[in-house]
Amino acid sequence: MIDKKYPDVLIQTTGLTRKFDRQTVVDQLSLNVPAGSVYGFLGPNGAGKTTTIRMLLGLIRPDAGEVSLFGKPLRSHRLEVLRQVSALVESPSLYPQLTGGENLEVTRRMLGLPRQAIDRALGMAGILDVKNRLVRAYSLGMKQRLALAMALMPEPTLLILDEPTNGLDPEGILDVRELIAGLPKNMGTTVFLSSHLLSEVEQVATHIGIINHGKLLFEGSLSQLQAERQQYLLLASDRPEQARELATRNGWRLLPGSNGRLKLEVNGPADAALVNRQLVQDGVNVHQLELVQPSLEDIFMTLTKSPVG
Amino acid sequence: MNALMRALSAEILKLRRTLAVAMVWVTPAVVCFINLMIASDQENTFGSLEDTWMALASNHLSFWTILALPLFITLETALMANAEHSEKAWKHLFAMPLPRWTVYAAKWLVGAGLTAASSLVLVVFTILNGLLIRSMRPDLNLSLDVPVLPFLLVGAKAFVISLFILSIHTYIANRYRSIAVAFGAGMVASVINLAAISSDNGIQYFPWSMPASVLPGMDGIFNVTTITLWALAGAAVTGLFGMILFTRRDVL
Ligand SMILES: Nc1ncnc2c1ncn2[C@@H]1O[C@H](COP(=O)(O)OP(=O)(O)OP(=O)(O)O)[C@@H](O)[C@H]1O
Ligand SMILES: [Mg+2]
Numbered sequence: 001m002i003d004k005k006y007p008d009v010l011i012q013t014t015g016l017t018r019k020f021d022r023q024t025v026v027d028q029l030s031l032n033v034p035a036g037s038v039y040g041f042l043g044p045n046g047a048g049k050t051t052t053i054r055m056l057l058g059l060i061r062p063d064a065g066e067v068s069l070f071g072k073p074l075r076s077h078r079l080e081v082l083r084q085v086s087a088l089v090e091s092p093s094l095y096p097q098l099t100g101g102e103n104l105e106v107t108r109r110m111l112g113l114p115r116q117a118i119d120r121a122l123g124m125a126g127i128l129d130v131k132n133r134l135v136r137a138y139s140l141g142m143k144q145r146l147a148l149a150m151a152l153m154p155e156p157t158l159l160i161l162d163e164p165t166n167g168l169d170p171e172g173i174l175d176v177r178e179l180i181a182g183l184p185k186n187m188g189t190t191v192f193l194s195s196h197l198l199s200e201v202e203q204v205a206t207h208i209g210i211i212n213h214g215k216l217l218f219e220g221s222l223s224q225l226q227a228e229r230q231q232y233l234l235l236a237s238d239r240p241e242q243a244r245e246l247a248t249r250n251g252w253r254l255l256p257g258s259n260g261r262l263k264l265e266v267n268g269p270a271d272a273a274l275v276n277r278q279l280v281q282d283g284v285n286v287h288q289l290e291l292v293q294p295s296l297e298d299i300f301m302t303l304t305k306s307p308v309g
Numbered sequence: 310m311n312a313l314m315r316a317l318s319a320e321i322l323k324l325r326r327t328l329a330v331a332m333v334w335v336t337p338a339v340v341c342f343i344n345l346m347i348a349s350d351q352e353n354t355f356g357s358l359e360d361t362w363m364a365l366a367s368n369h370l371s372f373w374t375i376l377a378l379p380l381f382i383t384l385e386t387a388l389m390a391n392a393e394h395s396e397k398a399w400k401h402l403f404a405m406p407l408p409r410w411t412v413y414a415a416k417w418l419v420g421a422g423l424t425a426a427s428s429l430v431l432v433v434f435t436i437l438n439g440l441l442i443r444s445m446r447p448d449l450n451l452s453l454d455v456p457v458l459p460f461l462l463v464g465a466k467a468f469v470i471s472l473f474i475l476s477i478h479t480y481i482a483n484r485y486r487s488i489a490v491a492f493g494a495g496m497v498a499s500v501i502n503l504a505a506i507s508s509d510n511g512i513q514y515f516p517w518s519m520p521a522s523v524l525p526g527m528d529g530i531f532n533v534t535t536i537t538l539w540a541l542a543g544a545a546v547t548g549l550f551g552m553i554l555f556t557r558r559d560v561l
Pocket of ligand 1 (some may be wrong): 020021025043044045046047048049050051052196561
């Protein structure tokens with residue numbers, strides 16, 4: 001489905017940097033979003049996700065670095081590349097005194113799309129039945145869906161969504177997740193999706209970028225992130241100092257952040273038993289031994305908790 | 310040009326069910342109502358009888374040009390801009406593949422359209438008001454020979470001159486997120502306006518006062534054509550300058 005006239009990387013940023021009153025909010029960010037992917041852009045509150053998205057759309061200027069969309073610099077080809085991009089940034093932008101249909105009509109007129117596009121988009125977002133109701137009377141979730149319909153209406157090659165499940169109920173979240181997951185196949189659309197919850201994107205994303213304090217901490221496919229899920233052994237004993245020394249001497253790799261307990265990189269239960277035996281032989285009494293398989297969420301937490309800058 | 314037409318047609322659709330549209334007839338209606346109150350005072354003779362229509366129109370136009378028109382423009386530009394500010398719609402508008410200036414220009418054009426429409430409504434309402442006053446006050450001897458064309462001409466001149474104010478307020482209203490800034494600017498300007506009108510030369514120099522130069526009594530004092538040309542030049546310069554400043558800003 002992906003049209004070959006586009007390069008393999010739809011969004012590329014190089015050294016993207018932006019400051020707000022001397023605070024560096026986006027710091028040397030180099031993103032590569034492959035065509036045909038659903039790219040989850042993850043980071044805690046205030047990480048710089050929205051600021052990055054604003055720069056991707058040319059809404060604010062970077063202090064340094066560059067954005068390229070479809071292989072073309074945004075600065076010199078803004079209108080040309082934006083023709084194939086749709087976005088929903090932060091909150092929906094809707095006119096409350098207009099109906100849902102009229103709100104889409106405003107955007108349709110600006111984009112010069114055919115009339116049928118409106119009902120099709122409303123149908124995709126599952127709100128065709130409230131087309132003729134004033135947006136003032138919409139619920140938060142209905143507004144969010146309408147904004148989503150607005151973004152889908154032009155059938156963009158690249159769809160940029162900033163926390164699109166804001167305000168949706170569990171059913172709505174599921175609907176939207178399903179819709180997004182199907183976009184690359186059904187519409188040939190590449191999706192760039194920001195969120196502060198890994199659990200929210202891990203089910204739809206093919207690629208993940210993790211940002212904190214404006215810096216990119218990880219970028220790769222979901223399977224690459226899963227490969228980072230290194231199993232470890234959590235161990236508590238009566239003589240922690242001696243245990244640490246012994247484990248290191250025996251060639252085990254110590255992981256940081258063990259909080260009084262030892263955290264060792266291991267491979268399966270056999271390793272755990274071996275560590276235990278070695279310690280007991282040297283007179284250290286082990287009273288807790290736990291083999292831990294971190295979840296993706298743990299990785300995300302570890303990455304975003306580590307002190308940066 | 311195509312892009313401007315698209316932005317304009319979107320901007321017109323946004324007016325649906327807005328206060329901005331209602332004000333197009335409410336403002337002239339208020340001006341007429343005040344004049345009706347004045348005319349119902351039996352003492353009031355509206356000057357010499359031959360010129361009663363002109364005297365009546367002059368009364369309506371004073372309220373219009375000095376007070377109502379500048380405040381109307383303040384209100385309309387503020388309402389239109391606030392529709393975008395309050396919903397944070399600029400990020401949506403400016404992420405669309407249209408040159409940013411077309412969105413700004415469309416706002417200006419719709420503002421001009423609303424002002425023109427309201428000016429026309431004022432002329433029509435003034436004539437209707439005159440006919441009403443004619444039946445209320447037979448003593449005024451108002452003829453049925455209504456000077457429609459001169460009325461239209463004066464209304465049109467005031468409108469053209471007011472474009473200067475429109476350019477200034479379009480910038481202020483869209484630039485500042487708070488509607489209080491737009492209203493504050495309009496109110497301060499109105500107060501200065503009253504001072505400028507009562508001074509000797511103020512009308513020529515203060516944009517908010519310029520429309521008053523079309524009033525029948527001002528004929529001999531000011532050259533309306535010159536003031537109109539200055540106002541048009543001012544409208545063009547501030548309009549373009551505002552457009553450039555606005556479209557270069559970060560959209561937050
Ligand atoms: N207009 C602004 N002026 C000053 N600081 C700003 C501005 N916009 C954002 N910031 C700061 O930049 C940082 C990143 O903000 P941003 O909105 O990009 O975060 P985010 O990752 O989108 O967070 P969230 O998950 O809460 O939406 C924050 O510390 C914020 O305070
Ligand atoms: Mg955000």
